[in-house]
Amino acid sequence: MSRWIQSGDNQDLTNERKKGTFDTERMSAWIYGGQDVLNRRREILNFVKSVKDFNDPVPIEFMSREERVMNSARKVVSMTDNTDQIDGSDFFGEGMYYQALTMGRDLHAMSLHYVMFLPTLQGQTDDDQLDEWLGKAISRAVVGTYAQTELGHGTNLSKLETTATYDPKTEEFVLHSPTITAAKWWPGGLGKSSNHAVVVAQLYTKGEHKGPHPFIVQLRDENTHMPLKGIRMGDIGPKLGINGNDNGFTLFNQVRIPRKSLLMRYAKVEPDGTYVAPPHSKLGYGTMVFVRSIMIKDQATQLGAAATIATRYSAVRRQGEITPGAGEVQILDYQTQQNRVFPQLARAFAFLSAASEIRELYLTVTEQLTHGNTELLAELHVLSSGLKSIVSWDTAQGIEQCRLSCGGHGYSQASGFPEIYGYAVGGCTYEGENLVMLLQVARYVNIF
């Protein structure tokens, strides 16, 4: 029943696999969403295995920060040179899988280019802007990121300090960071790689404040890769995880950008400075939920990886002789070990199911919205917020229990656990800080 049984494997592991009462192939197909998808994943896996450029010269844990970023940049070029191997229209399916195989959990210099920069161009530009930028961005002539959060401002978008003041005399915006807390802070790929960014700034025109708007801004010279005049920027350094991605900062000192830098699909500024407000739209709301359903699936996968490592280790590791002379027993046979590891395996499956459910609900709500029906919108928001919080925290805790169940070996980077934890636990903070999300759920439940 198990396609993983191979001769030459550790005998304890083979014995455990022989005891399995389910078909591992059917289970794999269920996890990936069908046999066809599973087959395609295997094709991608085999392709990635065949490309020598995807190998790391030494394990990345042995590299310095600089070496790690360079290695990541080298690999991401190979990865993007080979995108014809995957179905480009299925970014969150084949694309994410392909990226995970080539770049691992350390992510890379172009993570934000694909996840935020390109989608923002596609969603926020007018037709002229799309013509100007999309081709360059897809061909990597322009590598971009999304610069919204500031050193002093995360959740409260209305208090962003960076300003973009329109000057009708030159038909330019003047981009400025009035304080140190106005520094754009955290954008992935901003540290060393991006030469462009979508910058979110407070728009001022004709002396009036019009709130935060997105602008496309060139940051570095395309030839020398040095910051342009008036732009101060750099790397914010190593993190708990995801160190192949060069998160960075940037400050603007009266930087002039053309009027057409404002992404004008919805809001517009006319040459004379007249502001044209966007039509009311609630459709952006759904995208966040979609990202959360992807994220819950990703968290489930990380917990599943940790539980797999811990379970296999527990089958192979023998410690403690219960019956004298009978030899040491597999630690998998201790109830305490089972109670520590197996619930994590069960959670991984439960979270995978939850991710499917929320995605189905998202599709239903999106369909309803096209008919002006907003009935399920609030419920969708609150369900995805609550699930994201519970799943990410349980995942973080579960990975740590799996790690601890491997004793000292779990502390070694070679076990994979430190990397899995460092990557997954970020999910407790991004896409909405967990406590803030849970407060939103509580508020909704009270109103309901």
Added chain:
Amino acid sequence: MSRWIQSGDNQDLTNERKKGTFDTERMSAWIYGGQDVLNRRREILNFVKSVKDFNDPVPIEFMSREERVMNSARKVVSMTDNTDQIDGSDFFGEGMYYQALTMGRDLHAMSLHYVMFLPTLQGQTDDDQLDEWLGKAISRAVVGTYAQTELGHGTNLSKLETTATYDPKTEEFVLHSPTITAAKWWPGGLGKSSNHAVVVAQLYTKGEHKGPHPFIVQLRDENTHMPLKGIRMGDIGPKLGINGNDNGFTLFNQVRIPRKSLLMRYAKVEPDGTYVAPPHSKLGYGTMVFVRSIMIKDQATQLGAAATIATRYSAVRRQGEITPGAGEVQILDYQTQQNRVFPQLARAFAFLSAASEIRELYLTVTEQLTHGNTELLAELHVLSSGLKSIVSWDTAQGIEQCRLSCGGHGYSQASGFPEIYGYAVGGCTYEGENLVMLLQVARYVNIF
């Protein structure tokens, strides 16, 4: 009341400090164990600040594994060249503090030399051996570690596979690792730094097995620093934390060592191979408890550091405007933030008190043991096991809550949290894996 109030500080922080209702100097004295100790700590702090050699050329998080180990080796030489600045007889007081200031949480190539190698020589050698080795070890002519755990064996000492078989013809022991799982695995400083080790191996003489015993073994040539003939060894690589310490592995292929390599304070082997058993002793028992009381204090300190960072951040960080126009509020004023951070601060103090209590009990029991009174011994063991488990897990959880309370910034290495967590969480595994320790407590409570 607060000695930390300084002009030029962030005004929010100063305002919070002014609200304090207790004397921070008295609190500091209580934490360190008296005003005299506090004063001495400050002298040591000022000395460490004055030594340029103790600085890192770049933050260690930016270094490669190799650079990190080299930097650590360089600093530990400066540290040990300056030990006259501290009271050498107070290793677990001034010594640990001095080491923490110079080497940080990353530890160093000689950590095990001081914590395990030297104390083992002092405790397990006979008088001749002490004369031969102690001077060399103190002068660093010999740098050693303690090699007990094996790749396949941690908690179950009786199943260690490395053998030391006595050959009366040459008056030598033959040290051998029969399998790959017999590889000594994890000893700190073994990877690159140590040229000697205390190796724990199963003693065989006259065809009889006498159980695990400690041997002092030269591993590397003192001039070339290359492994000696028959010895295979190296670095086991990066870990979740403590990466300035080069944990390593070693395998022995029929390595011959002199009879006097057996540390003979208690057990002996005569030249003809006659084994002399050690007199029964339970005094070694207490040492483990002593180490645990040190460890509980250390854990409390790590949690206190995390809570301090989170509390200060929460005072300075403003986010969310509750009353329109009133400006953003300090996040310290949100009840959810208080409920997240303050319990960690309270726990740090509770754990410090618990560490003092267990140390007092240890001193009482040690005194009683000298009169043959073992009445409190089992209770001491179970209290220290239980406390160690609860404190280390609550500390790990508490550090993570503090980190998450700082939002995205907590994910940056610059916050200190990833390092504090990586260092402290090791305590859930070392000095007795927490679940195993809790099972021992449960067994005792049932019997009681």
